[in-house]
Amino acid sequence: MTDRLVLWDIDRTLIKTGGVTVDIFRAAFREVTGEDLTHLPDLGGRTDHDLITEALTAQGIAPDEALIRQFFVALTEGLRSRRDDIVASGCVLPGAGAALAAFAEVPKLVQSVVTGNVRETAYEKLSMFGLTDRIDFAVGGYGCDDGRRATLVRLAVERASQAYGRGYAGDRVIVIGDTPHDIVGAHANGVRAIGVATGRSTTDDLVAAGADMVLASLVDTDAVLRAALGT
Numbered sequence: 321m322t323d324r325l326v327l328w329d330i331d332r333t334l335i336k337t338g339g340v341t342v343d344i345f346r347a348a349f350r351e352v353t354g355e356d357l358t359h360l361p362d363l364g365g366r367t368d369h370d371l372i373t374e375a376l377t378a379q380g381i382a383p384d385e386a387l388i389r390q391f392f393v394a395l396t397e398g399l400r401s402r403r404d405d406i407v408a409s410g411c412v413l414p415g416a417g418a419a420l421a422a423f424a425e426v427p428k429l430v431q432s433v434v435t436g437n438v439r440e441t442a443y444e445k446l447s448m449f450g451l452t453d454r455i456d457f458a459v460g461g462y463g464c465d466d467g468r469r470a471t472l473v474r475l476a477v478e479r480a481s482q483a484y485g486r487g488y489a490g491d492r493v494i495v496i497g498d499t500p501h502d503i504v505g506a507h508a509n510g511v512r513a514i515g516v517a518t519g520r521s522t523t524d525d526l527v528a529a530g531a532d533m534v535l536a537s538l539v540d541t542d543a544v545l546r547a548a549l550g551t
């Protein structure tokens with residue numbers, strides 16, 4: 321078996337969190353700036369760093385790094401405080417748990433995440449739905465690292481290569497996500513991109529973005545394994 325690195329997107333790929341995350345974003349904005357948010361960015365597939373920068377700029381507030389860091393903390397605290405609401409309104413997407421478990425059985429395969437969420441919220445969100453066990457959060461790429469998703473993929477590959485002493489690259493790295501951002505970020509790094517049409521993007525959108533394979537969902541575990549591993 322070849323060394324492989326599977327990098328999962330979180331929102332609308334593994335879980336859905338309902339509309340609560342928009343409320344949390346608005347509350348964090350108010351807490352950090354003292355103002356009500358007037359421009360809600362399109363949240364899908366974007367990094368928190370990018371979203372915060374856009375929201376602050378649209379409000380006429382300079383998006384300096386210290387303010388963005390405060391925002392990250394407010395988002396994480398907001399998420400923790402709304403845990404019950406998120407669990408009530410959100411869900412694990414069908415097949416996600418089985419897919420994580422199936423990959424965990426593949427020898428020499430490591431699973432982590434590339435997500436627009438900051439590291440703490442990535443962990444919190446998956447922990448709410450019982451999906452943390454198979455994922456190495458010490459590696460991965462997070463929305464606190466950079467605004468560009470392609471950079472998050474690069475960092476995830478570098479961190480995993482260093483942590484595991486392996487040279488992950490090319491089709492040994494598989495990004496799985498629900499938006500064209502996930503696909504483009506993967507291909508910018510020359511790695512494999514699997515689209516899952518469980519978010520707002522359609523199969524056609526993901527094909528048009530250049531996905532190596534698109535699945536309607538994660539329900540068929542064998543199909544997920546085949547798509548990712550090329551077997």
Ligand SMILES: [Mg+2]
Nearest residue numbers: 329331332498
């Ligand atoms: Mg997503």
